[in-house]
Amino acid sequence: MFKREFWVKYFPADLRNRKVVEFLELKQGNMSVAEYAAKFESLSAFSPYYNTPDAEYDKCVKFESGLRPEVKHLI
Helix, strand or coil: CHHHHHHHHHCCHHHHHHHHHHHHCCCCCCCCHHHHHHHHHHHHCCCHHHHCHHHHHHHHHHHHHCCCHHHHCCC
8 A cells, every 4th residue: 555655646657657668668779688687677667567476477578578689599
């Protein structure tokens, strides 16, 4: 209950929605894998679907799909 009220008060819906879109469009680009992983984790907090135990596989797929091809090839 506290967490929900905190989010509503300090993170307006439009900001949360922009963060969800930023997460969904996130690609590694010029970031290192560590930087990409940190940004991925911080932005995933705004996407409720990816924060459930049932979505763990989908979260992994999303992470891998955002990696650069030469890195993804190694996985």
